[in-house]
Amino acid sequence: MSRLTALILAGLLALTACSGSSAQSGPKSLRMTVWTANEAHLKLLNEIASEYKASHPDVTEIKFDSIPADGYTTTLTTQIAGGNAPDLAWILEESAPDFVASGALAPIRGKVEKVDELVPSATKLWQKDGELYAYPFSTSPFGLFVNTSLVKDVPANWTWDQAIAAAAASGKGLVLPDFKYQNWAVLSAIWRGWGANAWSEDGRSCGFASAEMKDAMSFIHKAIFTDKAIPGPGTTVDFFAGNAAMAISQISRAGALKDAKFTWTLVPLPSGPKGDYAVIGQAGVGVMKRSKNAEAAADFLGFFTNEANSAKLAQFFPPVRSSLLNAETLAKSNPLIKPEQLQSVVVEGISKGVVKPSHQGQEELNQTIRAALDPLWKADADVDSVLDGVCAKIKPLLERK
Amino acid sequence: MTFWTYRRRDNLVGYLFVAPALLGSLAFVLIPLALVGWYSLNEWNVLGGTFEFIGAENYERLLSDEKLRESLVATTWFAAGLVVLNLSLALLLAVLLNQKLRGTTVFRTLFFSPVLVSLVAWTLVWQLMLQPEGSVNGLLGVVGVDGPNWLRTESAAMVAVIVVQVIKNVGLNMVLFLAALQGVPAPLYEAAKIDGAGAWTRFRRITIPLISPTILLTSIITIVGSLQVFAQIAVLTQGGPGTSTTVLIYYLYQQAFQFHHFGYGATISVLLFVIVAALTLLQWRMRRKWVLHES
DSSP: OHHHHHHHHHHHHHHHHHTOOOOOOSSEEEEEEESOOOHHHHHHHHHHHHHHHHHOTTEEEEEEEEOOSTTHHHHHHHHHHTTOOOSEEEEEGGGHHHHHHHTOBOOOGGGSTTGGGBOHHHHGGGEETTEEOSEEEEEEEEEEEEETTTOOOOOSSOBHHHHHHHHHHHSSOEEOTTTTTTOGGGGHHHHGGGTOOSBOTTSOSBOTTSHHHHHHHHHHHHHHHTSOOSOOTTOOOOGGGTOSSEEEEEGGGGGGGTTOSSOEEEEOOOBBTTBOOOEEEEEEEEEBTTOTTHHHHHHHHHHHTSHHHHHHHTTTSOOOBTTTOSHHHHHHHOTTSOHHHIIIIIIHHHHHOEEOOOOTTHHHHHHHHHHHHGGGSSTTOOHHHHHHHHHHHHHHHHHOO | OOSSOHHHHHHHHHHHHHHHHHHHHIIIIIHHHHHHHHHTTEEEETTTTEEEEOTTHHHHHHHHOHHHHHHHHHHHHHHHHHHHHHHHHHHHHHHHHTSOOTTHHHHHHHHHHHHHSOHHHHHHHHHHHTSTTSHHHHHHHHTTOOOOOGGGSHHHHHHHHHHHHHHHHHHHHHHHHHHHHHTSOHHHHHHHHHTTOOHHHHIIIIIHHHHHHHHHHHHHHHHHHHTTOOHHHHHHTTTOSTTTTOOHHHHHHIIIIISOBHHHHHHHHHHHHHHHHHHHHHHHHHHHHHSTTOO
């Protein structure tokens, strides 16, 4: 048995010996994890990478590693845990607080070209103590896509009551493609119109039991179960295939409508009792601090996000540079969306928008809230008591340091 | 006196022969197992890259974790439902298909074929069939039953994941039972018939005792398997609605890979290991009581 123990110890030593890290000199190869597998996206990313390599002979390879969006963060953290962290990574807004606070990311402020022209509402999530830890390369507002083959009359300034009535009347309904009765954070695209928040600004107290939230959730519940304007739990309805009248989605999804067999338009989110508002989803790209090539990676990030490349990326990923954030620039690369739509949904959305809820320990909060909200998705649910229940469940998580 | 005596050389050859297998299980079984034990004594923050020894703290957390208790309840329901349904259905099918009738081969193939289908593909198809407007409720509607929203109602979701898993794997146990049934000597049945035993008595007094070693084997495999079901839960319910289908292994996955509590996740997997080992040991002990030829 003692021989076995010795063998195990030897194995352990060998394992730990492999995981030591040190700065690397000589030819470098970089790897960036991304959640897109879209050919047009990857083609553009590779073009930018080739250009960088041409001027930086020491970087021999820049590889974009596509990980499916579903489970992206889980896969990324598993790679990090396994000692196989990428050099750069795309990060979803909901994981931003965890990544920024943990110290996993290298500071990049000094590497970003004209850092002062980044829109403050877009960089807020990625900063700590005045330092920037990821570049928000995609800031995508939520808008209301309407199938005008089904809904003829679309006023520019809808209220939620009117929009839901129109959705119900069309017989096809309004969908939230990413919600699936699981990703509750998507509902913030509706409840912000009531002035509701998942939690307070400092993240310490729960907002689900607030009067605003109860009103907003009652409205959503009624739209689903009484008005039948939103398809109920367990059913899948695809707006992009023409099966729904409206969809609340991010404008980066407009690409999916390229070959649509129906006519459509894009309008800002309807106004709620608290007036006009905007909600944005975000993605940042950061440099892993423990990467052997962190320096080179940060340098590439600076190039990747400079003014010229941001303009190129803008055709897929709405930019946060004030110099690029105007309808004319966006129109050049977004032939599917009209300039006035870009102005009202994208430009104004980004400047006045609130980012989808995110918090440290987001995934645990996600699962806890998902489970606590499940009783709400029944016709006879008591909205107020379900929401009080959500707060009871997440209180200890919010109060945790 | 040389060092390389015949005996020593013989031993060396033996060790060399087993070395590849031994190294394999060392690298992929024993070392990971030891590491899980070690991780369970630490707080491991993957993102921050910190790894801190905290002794038995994770084990203390097991005792006060309310979600763990919920997940143990779900696991018990799942395992009990699966084992009872799977074994009785497998035995029933095996007995039916053991008759010398035309077409039994077709049915054997049919019932066994789900075993060969890719698990995730199988589950995804079921997910579509279990939608409120899906084919399962469509079929129920034909006979006048108003089916529930299977994956979104607490009790129905548990039934759904059990049934999906049973239909997937029942063929395997069925084949094992069939083989065992065919090993029961026919003269025993004839003798019993002459003594006036009815079909039920023959089944109870002859079939069951003679296939009891297979019953033991299938029940161990099925119980251990039921504690390791993951993909079906991940695809069909993600542990919901509420936490009604968050079985232990899914909770482990959530803690370690979704919430980044790798140390606590390792602790739960130690608990799972202990439960599986205890159940297997228990059944192994009990075999003397009810498995023929063992007492």
